[in-house]
Amino acid sequence: MHDMSAHAVHHAPPTSFLRKHVFSLDHKVIGKQYYGLALVAVLVGMVLSWLMRLHLGWTNLAIPGLHFLSSNGAPGDVMTPEYYLQLMTMHGTIMVFFVLTTAPFAAFGNFFLPIQVGAEDMPFPHFNMMSFWVTFVGFLVLISSFFVGDGPTLAGWTQYAPLSAVGSVAGPGEGWGEVLWAASIGIFCIGQLLGSLNFITTTLDMRTKGMSLWRLPLSAWAWFVTSVMGLTAFAVLMPACILLILDHVAGTSFFVPSNLVINDQLQPHSGGSTLLWQHLFWFFGHPEVYIAIIPGMGITSHVLITNMRRPMLSHRVLVYSMGALAVLSYMVYGHHMFVSGMNPVSSLAFSFPTLIITIPSTIVVLIWMGSLYGSKLRINTASLFALGFISMFISGGVSGFFLAQPSIDIMLHATYFVVGHFHLVMAVAAIFGIFAGTYFWFPKMFGRMMNETLGKVHFWLTFVGAYCIFMPFHYLGIAGNVRRYQAFVDDYLQPLIPVHKFITVAALLTGAAQFIFLYNLIYSRFRGATAPDNPWQGTSLEWSTPTTPPPHNNFGDHLPEVYHDPYQYGVESSVGDYVMQASPEQVKSAHDEA
Amino acid sequence: MARLFALTIVVIAILSAIPIVRHTWAPPPDVSTHGKLIDEQMSETMTEAGLSFLASQFLLAWFIWRFSASKPGDKIKTFPGGAKAMVWAAFLLVGTEVLALGVFGVKAWADVYFTPPAADALQVQVQAGQFAFYFRYPGPDGKFGPLHADLISEANANFYGLDTTHDQDSKDDIVTAEMAIPVDREVHLLMHSKDLGHSFYVPALRVHQDFVPGLDLSLHFTATKVGRYEIVCTQLCGLGHYNMKAYLSVLSQSDFDDWLKKQAALQ
Numbered sequence: 123m124h125d126m127s128a129h130a131v132h133h134a135p136p137t138s139f140l141r142k143h144v145f146s147l148d149h150k151v152i153g154k155q156y157y158g159l160a161l162v163a164v165l166v167g168m169v170l171s172w173l174m175r176l177h178l179g180w181t182n183l184a185i186p187g188l189h190f191l192s193s194n195g196a197p198g199d200v201m202t203p204e205y206y207l208q209l210m211t212m213h214g215t216i217m218v219f220f221v222l223t224t225a226p227f228a229a230f231g232n233f234f235l236p237i238q239v240g241a242e243d244m245p246f247p248h249f250n251m252m253s254f255w256v257t258f259v260g261f262l263v264l265i266s267s268f269f270v271g272d273g274p275t276l277a278g279w280t281q282y283a284p285l286s287a288v289g290s291v292a293g294p295g296e297g298w299g300e301v302l303w304a305a306s307i308g309i310f311c312i313g314q315l316l317g318s319l320n321f322i323t324t325t326l327d328m329r330t331k332g333m334s335l336w337r338l339p340l341s342a343w344a345w346f347v348t349s350v351m352g353l354t355a356f357a358v359l360m361p362a363c364i365l366l367i368l369d370h371v372a373g374t375s376f377f378v379p380s381n382l383v384i385n386d387q388l389q390p391h392s393g394g395s396t397l398l399w400q401h402l403f404w405f406f407g408h409p410e411v412y413i414a415i416i417p418g419m420g421i422t423s424h425v426l427i428t429n430m431r432r433p434m435l436s437h438r439v440l441v442y443s444m445g446a447l448a449v450l451s452y453m454v455y456g457h458h459m460f461v462s463g464m465n466p467v468s469s470l471a472f473s474f475p476t477l478i479i480t481i482p483s484t485i486v487v488l489i490w491m492g493s494l495y496g497s498k499l500r501i502n503t504a505s506l507f508a509l510g511f512i513s514m515f516i517s518g519g520v521s522g523f524f525l526a527q528p529s530i531d532i533m534l535h536a537t538y539f540v541v542g543h544f545h546l547v548m549a550v551a552a553i554f555g556i557f558a559g560t561y562f563w564f565p566k567m568f569g570r571m572m573n574e575t576l577g578k579v580h581f582w583l584t585f586v587g588a589y590c591i592f593m594p595f596h597y598l599g600i601a602g603n604v605r606r607y608q609a610f611v612d613d614y615l616q617p618l619i620p621v622h623k624f625i626t627v628a629a630l631l632t633g634a635a636q637f638i639f640l641y642n643l644i645y646s647r648f649r650g651a652t653a654p655d656n657p658w659q660g661t662s663l664e665w666s667t668p669t670t671p672p673p674h675n676n677f678g679d680h681l682p683e684v685y686h687d688p689y690q691y692g693v694e695s696s697v698g699d700y701v702m703q704a705s706p707e708q709v710k711s712a713h714d715e716a
Numbered sequence: 717m718a719r720l721f722a723l724t725i726v727v728i729a730i731l732s733a734i735p736i737v738r739h740t741w742a743p744p745p746d747v748s749t750h751g752k753l754i755d756e757q758m759s760e761t762m763t764e765a766g767l768s769f770l771a772s773q774f775l776l777a778w779f780i781w782r783f784s785a786s787k788p789g790d791k792i793k794t795f796p797g798g799a800k801a802m803v804w805a806a807f808l809l810v811g812t813e814v815l816a817l818g819v820f821g822v823k824a825w826a827d828v829y830f831t832p833p834a835a836d837a838l839q840v841q842v843q844a845g846q847f848a849f850y851f852r853y854p855g856p857d858g859k860f861g862p863l864h865a866d867l868i869s870e871a872n873a874n875f876y877g878l879d880t881t882h883d884q885d886s887k888d889d890i891v892t893a894e895m896a897i898p899v900d901r902e903v904h905l906l907m908h909s910k911d912l913g914h915s916f917y918v919p920a921l922r923v924h925q926d927f928v929p930g931l932d933l934s935l936h937f938t939a940t941k942v943g944r945y946e947i948v949c950t951q952l953c954g955l956g957h958y959n960m961k962a963y964l965s966v967l968s969q970s971d972f973d974d975w976l977k978k979q980a981a982l983q
Contacts, residue, residue, distance in 0.1 A: 285912045285954065292912060382865075383845075383868040383877070396929050435799040439799045474818055478814065492802050493795075495794075495795040498786040523764065523814065527817060529822075537950075586724065605950075606957060611958060621741075
């Protein structure tokens with residue numbers, strides 16, 4: 123494994139602007155590109171959520187300027203029912219794919235995985251460059267659907283057939299908008315497959331001398347586990363998207379059965395299965411939840427350890443738990459389909475692994491908490507977000523107890539309870555992981571420190587705001603409030619409208635607080651205090667680079683040699699309470715598991 | 717800062733739990749024979765998940781409060797029992813908790829899905845389509861006539877595609893836009909969709925089942941209280957999804973008989 127890294131990936135520093143900043147082979151530049159893409163995507167996704175929330179709180183509200191986005195979708199600036207669904211679909215798709223998958227995995231992973239394993243770059247730099255640009259094209263294709271025909275698809279991010287497969291007869295956006303969605307996600311899958319291939323090979327083949335697998339930091343482990351999941355999950359979604367496109371453009375009927383009558387027109391399809399789409403989609407979709415959250419677990423662990431000044435109670439147990447989550451995540455997907463018409467015996471078969479997956483999740487949380495005990499916790503913006511991640515993960519996790527049970531799903535399926543659950547556990551928690559990673563690694567990525575005061579203000583508003591938005595979702599769900607409604611016309615939903623108004627106000631304020639982060643990010647990029655090489659007294663290899671940001675080849679003339687476990691904190695060494703992985707200094711440690 | 721954070725976590729956890737404890741928001745009261753088990757399962761899960769939530773958040777807050785104020789000379793301490801204690805705790809506490817929930821939950825699920833409907837259950841057919849439900853009763857002959865997809869026409873109000881000219885069994889079929897059933901009598905609901913995926917959700921009856929185009933599915937239930945309840949669609953089916961609803965009237969047997977006669981006269 124050691125002799126490959128120095129030669130296989132060596133590429134000279136680029137000289138032209140284009141090769142340096144645009145079509146770069148450097149994993150660090152590609153990581154930043156992914157981060158930038160996720161930042162643009164999250165802004166779009168957040169604005170979409172604001173528009174949705176305004177509409178849900180005040181259905182006939184005119185939102186000034188909305189008709190510029192779509193004159194058909196918002197005549198007189200008032201959103202039509204179909205346009206609400208179109209914005210909702212785009213919100214979900216953009217957030218799940220282009221934010222929650224790209225930022226914690228592709229952005230941070232690209233930048234830091236090769237450095238943390240002690241490599242000069244990833245083994246296939248051209249694939250790596252391609253993975254970003256393919257993803258970028260996927261994003262453009264998705265956004266383009268706003269501007270073609272009757273707008274983007276309205277079938278929700280899960281794109282259930284036959285609504286998604288029969289064409290524009292089913293509703294606005296189900297023609298070209300739908301094909302563009304499937305094309306965009308198919309393209310996105312290619313990017314993720316290429317990225318996953320690089321991540322796996324980097325971890326297995328590019329580790330520097332002394333870097334055994336068990337000496338990998340938890341963040342690197344998380345990216346590795348995620349990339350294995352990415353390779354298997356996206357490999358299923360991509361063909362599913364191709365089949366969906368074929369149903370539109372080639373007259374096939376993979377997802378459409380015979381004898382459907384839509385708008386009084388007998389459809390020309392026959393022989394397909396609507397449940398086939400659900401099986402294919404959720405075989406990807408449930409692992410996707412863990413693709414979004416496991417990098418956050420790794421980042422949170424990494425940030426917390428540095429700020430607790432101690433290693434986790436057990437490095438290995440955390441790694442095994444993340445692995446168990448990954449394996450189990452393929453066995454639970456049917457819990458999305460308890461009332462779908464799938465055989466009710468299958469529901470029980472999917473229910474038990476879903477309940478069992480709470481065990482590795484609990485182990486992860488208990489290891490974090492048990493490690494907090496007796497630590498020397500430092501409070502800074504990064505550690506606050508990491509601790510916030512734990513709080514959100516717990517809150518979102520416990521609602522999983524409900525949704526894992528088919529009998530309770532009878533009441534909660536397709537309600538806001540589900541929306542509250544997945545937003546807390548895979549969206550807010552994952553975004554807290556992204557924030558923790560950003561405040562923690564920004565100095566290494568850009569050579570400047572972020573403003574801590576602004577960071578803490580950002581944290582407080584986001585932490586309280588996220589709870590104000592997403593906790594009431596659970597109450598709505600318990601009362602039977604169905605999701606994906608653009609207005610609440612049912613008698614039993616009328617009393618719930620004030621709750622929606624409260625959520626809307628909370629969402630607008632919490633969203634506005636994100637501009638503090640954006641300002642801090644941009645200001646610090648250019649005007650922040652110069653960052654030292656190791657501002658947090660970290661031990662892993664990213665803090666051992668000869669310069670900050672790291673040079674083109676990461677470590678200068680010589681790749682580092684690793685002598686220790688990743689987290690040698692709480693020791694007495696010549697530099698303080700820690701020993702860096704690349705330091706040959708021998709210290710007495712109670713935490714050497716490797 | 718750390719202590720304020722710890723307090724904030726505690727306050728948020730308590731505030732989050734208050735509406736649950738006070739039942740501020742709750743589903744409509746159950747009016748089915750099988751719903752009691754579902755409600756009990758829900759309440760059991762709420763207790764266990766709620767306690768797990770509060771205990772975990774309090775513990776997190778306590779550790780943040782306690783260990784963020786260490787002094788330079790303080791030594792790192794290890795939690796008694798270390799990682800082994802955590803793994804055991806997860807398996808024993810959460811493992812038994814979730815398995816117990818799972819095992820007891822089977823009964824509630826089986827009650828709905830693994831028991832056949834009674835032989836004398838009232839058969840009602842429901843068809844979902846963008847964006848309405850239509851119901852069909854077999855009429856005096858007790859038989860549903862066959863469906864012809866090519867005859868389905870909203871414009872001609874032939875919602876089911878019945879051929880009343882040629883199909884003997886269809887002649888007395890009663891098609892309605894509202895559902896009515898007799899109280900305390902089991903109903904065997906035969907479900908199909910004419911176009912896309914839809915769902916049949918009656919919160920008060922504790923029933924929820926998707927319509928799957930291409931598949932004939934069924935449900936059975938018994939309503940225990942006379943009243944008028946809402947049937948709503950929960951499967952995204954297009955722009956009118958939010959407005960796809962129907963009413964279910966649970967009537968006394970005699971009122972139901974009268975209602976059915978009136979509906980037959982309207983056909």
